[in-house]
Amino acid sequence: MTEEQIAFVLEKLALVGVMIGFSLAVAAYSTWAERKVAAFLQDRIGPNRAGIFGLLQPLADGLKLFSKEEITPKDANKFLFILGTALAMIVACMTGAVIPWSTAFEIGDRLVVPQIADINIGFLYILGVLSLGVYGIMIGAWASNNKYSLMGGLRAASQIISYELPMGLTLITILMMTGSLKLSDIVAQQQDNFWFVILQPLGFLIFLVCSFAETNRTPFDLPEAENELIGGYHSEYSSMKMGFFLFAEYINMFISSTIIATIYFGGYDIPFVNDVALGEKIGANWLAILHFASLFGKACFFIFFYMWVRWTIPRFRYDQLMDLGWKKLLPLALINMLITGLVILLMNN
Amino acid sequence: MERITNRAKQVERKPMNFWESIYLIAIFKGLMITLRHFFMKKATINYPEEKRPFSPVFRGLHVLNRDEEGRENCTACGLCALACPAEAITMEAAERLPGEENKYREEKYAAKYEINMLRCIFCGFCEEACPKDAVYLSQTVAPASFNRKNFIYTKEDLLIPHPKASK
Numbered sequence: 184m185t186e187e188q189i190a191f192v193l194e195k196l197a198l199v200g201v202m203i204g205f206s207l208a209v210a211a212y213s214t215w216a217e218r219k220v221a222a223f224l225q226d227r228i229g230p231n232r233a234g235i236f237g238l239l240q241p242l243a244d245g246l247k248l249f250s251k252e253e254i255t256p257k258d259a260n261k262f263l264f265i266l267g268t269a270l271a272m273i274v275a276c277m278t279g280a281v282i283p284w285s286t287a288f289e290i291g292d293r294l295v296v297p298q299i300a301d302i303n304i305g306f307l308y309i310l311g312v313l314s315l316g317v318y319g320i321m322i323g324a325w326a327s328n329n330k331y332s333l334m335g336g337l338r339a340a341s342q343i344i345s346y347e348l349p350m351g352l353t354l355i356t357i358l359m360m361t362g363s364l365k366l367s368d369i370v371a372q373q374q375d376n377f378w379f380v381i382l383q384p385l386g387f388l389i390f391l392v393c394s395f396a397e398t399n400r401t402p403f404d405l406p407e408a409e410n411e412l413i414g415g416y417h418s419e420y421s422s423m424k425m426g427f428f429l430f431a432e433y434i435n436m437f438i439s440s441t442i443i444a445t446i447y448f449g450g451y452d453i454p455f456v457n458d459v460a461l462g463e464k465i466g467a468n469w470l471a472i473l474h475f476a477s478l479f480g481k482a483c484f485f486i487f488f489y490m491w492v493r494w495t496i497p498r499f500r501y502d503q504l505m506d507l508g509w510k511k512l513l514p515l516a517l518i519n520m521l522i523t524g525l526v527i528l529l530m531n532n
Numbered sequence: 533m534e535r536i537t538n539r540a541k542q543v544e545r546k547p548m549n550f551w552e553s554i555y556l557i558a559i560f561k562g563l564m565i566t567l568r569h570f571f572m573k574k575a576t577i578n579y580p581e582e583k584r585p586f587s588p589v590f591r592g593l594h595v596l597n598r599d600e601e602g603r604e605n606c607t608a609c610g611l612c613a614l615a616c617p618a619e620a621i622t623m624e625a626a627e628r629l630p631g632e633e634n635k636y637r638e639e640k641y642a643a644k645y646e647i648n649m650l651r652c653i654f655c656g657f658c659e660e661a662c663p664k665d666a667v668y669l670s671q672t673v674a675p676a677s678f679n680r681k682n683f684i685y686t687k688e689d690l691l692i693p694h695p696k697a698s699k
Contacts, residue, residue: 220570222574222576223569223570223574224566224567224569224570225569226569226572226573226574226575226576227574227575227576228574228576231578388556491563491566491567492559492563494566495559495562495563495565495566496559496562
C-alpha cells in the first residue's frame with residue numbers, strides 16, 4: 184500500500200471510532216433526556232440526584248444494567264438469543280456511516296471530510312440497513328421461545344415492512360429532484376436552493392411518520408406494548424441484553440433524526456447564511472465546526488420531537504396502524520411522487 | 533325519556549370531515565398542550581431537602597407528654613388501650629415509690645408502655661381518650677424499618693425529652 188492509502192484507511196478507521204463513540208454518547212444522554220423531557224411534560228422535574236441535573240444518570244443506569252442478573256430462558260435458542268440483541272446494536276451503529284456531518288476539516292495539509300462513506304447509493308444503504316434492523320428484534324423475539332415475544336417480533340416485522348414502502352417512495356421523489364442518491368449531493372443542492380421540507384412538505388410528513396414507525400417510537404411502538412404483550416419482543420431479556428435493545432432504539436432515534444435533518448432540513452447547511460462566504464472569513468475548520476453544530480442542533484430538535492410526540496399521542500391499535508400504512512400513507516406517497524414528476528416535467532418544458 | 537338533571541350533553545355523532553379525519557390538526561393541538569406543560573411550574577417537592585408542611589390536623593407518631601416540671605403525665609389508666617380500635621397499645625402499671633415524685637405526676641405510672649406501629653391506624657382515639665393529656669399524635673411520619681421488632685415503640689421511644697435535661 185502506498186502512504187496515501189494507509190493514511191486513508193487510518194482516517195476512515197478514526198472516523199468510524201469517533202462516529203460510534205459519538206452516537207453511543209448521544210444515545211446514553213438521550214435516555215437521560217427522555218426522562219427529563221417526560222418529566223417536564225408531566226410537570227415533574229425528573230432525575231436530579233446523580234450529579235448536577237442528574238447528568239450522571241446514564242452512568243448509573245449503565246452500571247445498574249451491567250450488575251443485574253442475566254437470565255437466558257431454558258428453552259431459548261442460546262445462540263440466536265444473543266445474536267438478536269447484538270444484531271440490533273450493530274445495525275443501529277451501522278446506519279450512521281453515510282451521513283455527511285459537515286464540510287471538510289483542514290488537518291495539516293489534509294482535508295478530512297467527516298463522513299465515513301460518501302457512496303453513490305447513500306439512500307439505498309440507509310433503507311437497506313434500516314430494514315436489517317428488524318432482524319435483531321425478530322430473531323431475539325423468536326429465540327426467546329415466548330409467545331408474547333413472538334407476537335411482538337411479528338408486529339415489528341410487519342410494521343417495518345409496511346412503513347418501508349411509503350418511506351422508499353418519498354425518498355424516490357427526492358431522487359427525482361436531485362438526480363442523485365448521494366447524501367452529500369443532496370445537502371449541497373439544498374445549500375443553494377430551498378430546503379426540501381419547503382419543496383416537499385407532504386413527502387416530509389410521510390417520511391416523518393415512517394421514521395417513527397421504523398424506530399419503534401410511540402405512537403408506533405407496538406412491538407413492545409406492555410399492556411397486551413407483557414413487554415413485547417424483549418420480555419425474556421434481562422440486564423444489559425435488554426439494555427442493548429433499548430440502547431439500539433436510542434441510537435436509531437439519533438440516526439434517523441440526523442437523516443431527517445440531512446434530507447429535508449438542509450443537512451449541515453446554516454440557514455440564511457452564505458456558507459462559502461462565511462468559510463472564507465473564518466477559515467475551513469471553524470466553518471466545519473459551525474456546520475456540524477447546525478446539523479447536530481437540527482438532529483437534537485428531532486430527538487426532542489420524538490420524545491415530545493411520545494408523551495402526547497397514545498399508541499395505535501394494530502389494525503389502525505396497518506390501515507394508516509397501507510391505505511393512507513402508501514397512496515399518499517404515490518400521489519406525491521406523481522405530483523413531483525408532473526411539476527418537474529412542466530418546469531423542464 | 534325524562535331527564536333527571538339538566539346536565540346531560542348531546543353527543544355529536546356527525547361523521548368527521550376531511551381535516552378531522554387526518555388527525556394532524558388534533559395532533560398539533562395536543563403537541564401544543566404538552567409543550568405548554570414543558571414550561572409550567574413543576575409540582576415536584578425535593579423530599580428530604582424540602583418538606584411539605586403537614587395539615588394542622590395531621591396525625592403522626594405518638595409522643596408521651598410530660599408536664600412543665602418534667603414529670604410524666606401518664607398514669608397507666610389504660611383508657612387509650614381501651615379506646616384503640618386496632619389494639620395496638622399495651623401497658624403495665626406500677627406504683628410510684630417515695631422519692632420518685634419528681635419523676636411521675638400521679639401515684640400510678642406506666643412501667644411499660646408499648647405501641648405496635650404496624651397495627652396502629654393513627655386514628656387519634658388514644659389522644660381523645662386520655663384524661664391526663666399524656667398521649668399525643670405528633671407531626672412526624674412513622675419511619676420505615678427492615679425489622680418487625682423495630683415497629684414496636686417502647687416507652688423510651690415515645691417519651692418526649694425532659695424539658696430541663698434537654699436544655
